Amino acid sequence: MPDDRWQDGDLAVLLHASRPPVPVHLARGPIRIGDGGVIDLTDQIGVPVGGPVRWLGETYRLVRPSLADRLATVRRGAQIVGAKDAAALIQLAGIGPGGRIAEAGSGSGALTIALGHAVGEGGRVFSYDRRRDFLEAASANVARAGYADRVEFRERDVVALGFDIDRIDAVVLDLPEPWAALAAGHEALVPGGYLATYTPTYNQLERTVRTLRERGFGEVRALERIERGLHVGDGGTRPDFDMLGHTGFLAVGRKVA
DSSP states (O other), rough: OOBBBBBOOOOOEEEEEEEEEEEEESSSEEEEEETTEEEEEETTTTTTTOEEEEEEEEEEEEEEOOHOOOOOOOOOOOOOHHHHHHHHHHHHTTTTTEEEEEEOOOTSSHHHHHHHHHTTOOOOEEESSSOHHHHHHHHHHHHHHTTTGGEEEEEEOOOHHSSOOOOOOEEOOOOOOOOGGGGHHHHEEEEEEEEEEEEEHHHHHHHHHHHHTTTOOOOEEOOOOEEEEEEEETOOOOOEEEEEEOSSSEEEEEEOO
């Protein structure tokens, strides 16, 4: 944006070359940041994004948050879908700017934040859960990440009652029994829309994929994403000893009829 300026209430990040990013919501007056101290960013409101800020004897840049910065604000309750799987679900389900997405299984809201990031300001995420405590936790995390304006939470058991919306571009299910919600997901989708699922076990995956095929979904596939970092040095590059292995299995199908 050519004239991007800070506004009161914006989520920002204090960026330093040798320190972890520090998320902060802009407000007038002193702001407490965890156990790290207090900062007053009143003079940043209305000025261009990216300027220098002095804090605790160091110079930081005040910048817009990345998706990783937003996810770092999540306070975990229920087990979350991690970044590698969230990115894969978004790609598999064809989710992009302006999309209307239904998510079942709000959990702690980490996947919801990633979906909100993908659809952008012009999109909408409808996040369903049958547990009010999960919805409250997810809603707080989404608001903390700065995406409350593009996510709508609904208390509803989609397995028993189905979705109360239609013409959805993609459906994402993070449920113990996703196969039980496939008929409802199929009904809510636009023709050509994708339905993607996340499950931790082979038994869940097998039943989900079998039901996707039985329900008439096309382009059905399943996969697992494995992430391995590299230790890079001149003449000494090697894989990291630790690897982010199994977290969940992903399945996807497309509404063709």
